Amino acid sequence: MNLVPRHLRRSVSLLLVLTVMIAAMAIPSWAAPEPQIVGGEQVAKGSYKFIVSVQLRVGGSEWMHWCGGTILDKKHILTAAHCGYNGGVPIQASNIRVWVGSVKLADKKSGFYVNAKDLIVNPTYNPSTQKNDAMIILLSKRIKKAKTISVVGSGSTDYQTPGYPLTTAGWGSTVQYDAGEIVPPNYPRVMRDVVVNVVSDSQCESEYGVLYASQICAAAPGKDSCQGDSGGPLFTKVGDTWIQVGIVSTGAGCADPEYAGIYTRISDPEISAFIAENTP
Numbered sequence: 001m002n003l004v005p006r007h008l009r010r011s012v013s014l015l016l017v018l019t020v021m022i023a024a025m026a027i028p029s030w031a032a033p034e035p036q037i038v039g040g041e042q043v044a045k046g047s048y049k050f051i052v053s054v055q056l057r058v059g060g061s062e063w064m065h066w067c068g069g070t071i072l073d074k075k076h077i078l079t080a081a082h083c084g085y086n087g088g089v090p091i092q093a094s095n096i097r098v099w100v101g102s103v104k105l106a107d108k109k110s111g112f113y114v115n116a117k118d119l120i121v122n123p124t125y126n127p128s129t130q131k132n133d134a135m136i137i138l139l140s141k142r143i144k145k146a147k148t149i150s151v152v153g154s155g156s157t158d159y160q161t162p163g164y165p166l167t168t169a170g171w172g173s174t175v176q177y178d179a180g181e182i183v184p185p186n187y188p189r190v191m192r193d194v195v196v197n198v199v200s201d202s203q204c205e206s207e208y209g210v211l212y213a214s215q216i217c218a219a220a221p222g223k224d225s226c227q228g229d230s231g232g233p234l235f236t237k238v239g240d241t242w243i244q245v246g247i248v249s250t251g252a253g254c255a256d257p258e259y260a261g262i263y264t265r266i267s268d269p270e271i272s273a274f275i276a277e278n279t280p
C-alpha cells in the first residue's frame with residue numbers, strides 16, 4: 001500500500017534522495033571510523049533526565065551548548081567551575097540557560113529551557129590548576145517534576161576503587177585525539193554515553209605529574225569524555241537510585257591511551273561541603 005498521493009510521489013522520492021545526499025555530506029570523513037562522548041553510543045530517548053545541557057548566549061537570542069550539568073533539586077544544577085568562565089572572564093548568569101528533559105538538543109516537543117539566576121563558583125576553585133572544579137547554577141524558576149541525581153557522600157570511597165565501571169554522558173565531541181594533536185571536534189545533537197573505569201590515583205598522578213585529592217580519574221581504551229562534556233556527571237545506578245561520583249573536568253586529549261580523563265571527586269570533603277552549603 002502506498003499512502004502518498006500520486007501527484008506527490010515524485011517530490012517525495014526526490015526529497016528522499018536529497019535527504020540521503022545531505023545526510024552523507026553531514027558526516028565528516030574524519031569522524032567516520034569512530035564508533036562514535038568518544039567511543040560511546042547515542043542514548044535512547046528519555047534517558048538520563050537528570051542531565052542538562054548548560055548553554056551560553058552567543059548573541060542576542062543565539063545560544064550554544066556549552067557544558068553538561070546535573071539536576072540536584074528543582075532549583076540547583078551542578079556543573080564544573082570552568083564552565084562559568086569564557087576565555088578567562090566570568091560569565092554572567094543572564095547569559096546562561098539550561099536545556100532540561102530531553103536527550104535531543106533544541107527539540108521543543110521533548111525538552112524546555114530554564115534561565116540561570118545565579119552562578120555560584122566554588123570559592124576554592126583555582127582556574128589555573130583546575131583544582132576543585134565545581135559550580136552550582138541557581139535557576140530562575142523551579143523545574144516541576146524534576147528528575148534528580150544523588151551525590152555520593154562526603155568522605156565516601158564507594159564506587160571509587162580502581163577498575164570500578166562508571167558511566168559518563170553528554171553532548172561533547174565524539175572525536176578521539178592525543179595530547180598535543182589538533183583535530184576538529186564534532187558535536188552531536190543527541191546525548192551519548194560511555195562506560196569508563198576508575199584509574200588509581202597513583203597511576204593518574206604518574207600520567208599528569210600532579211593530581212589533587214579532589215580529583216578522580218577514569219579511562220577505558222578508545223573511550224572518554226571530551227570537550228563539551230565538562231560539567232556533566234561520572235555516575236552509576238544502585239537499585240533505582242542514580243549516584244554521581246564525579247564532574248567532568250579536564251584531561252589531555254580525549255581517549256589518549258596515555259592520559260585518563262580527570263573528574264572532580266564529589267566525595268572530597270571540600271567539594272561535598274560546597275555542594276551541601278549551596279543546595280539549601
Ligand code: ARG
Nearest residue numbers: 225227228229230250251261
Ligand atoms: N575541559 C573539557 C570541557 O570543557 C572536558 C575535557 C574532558 N577531557 C577528557 N579527556 N576526559 O568540556
